[in-house]
Amino acid sequence: MKEKCTIIGKTCPICNDVTSGIHYGIHTCESCKSFFKRAISFKKSPKFKCASSQGTCALSPATRSACQLCRFEKCIQAGMLPSLVRQRGERGGRAKLYLKC
Incomplete structure (x- = not known):
């Protein structure tokens, strides 16, 4: 059985808001x-x-909307993967990326 990751109490590494799940x-x-x-x-x-x-x-x-450059760079530095973003019209389900908790 797969182990589920818990996200309770995690903060977003980009803006310190509450996380909603694993994205990119x-x-x-x-x-x-x-x-x-x-x-x-x-x-x-x-x-x-x-x-x-x-x-x-x-x-x-x-303040996260004030500076797009700093926010984008922080996304990349935090580990968000551009390769997981689907392009317009591209179909598919969830990314088959398995992360260790």
Whole structure:
């Protein structure tokens, strides 16, 4: 029998909000999951600019929308995998990626 991962009490490594499950390889919140999907699937190479021009913006649930560049870079650094984002029109079920708890 497969062991289930529990996500109770986990925080999103990108914005520190409550996680909703494993998305694109890591535990994230719904907001960061959606942001990452839009950034990858609608643009071949996202071209974002840093709001502070320093690349060190603080991200929280209240400020996560302020700087797309810092948020996208933090998604990549946290381990979100662009290869798991389905492209428009591409069909498929859940990614067959098994993570150890």
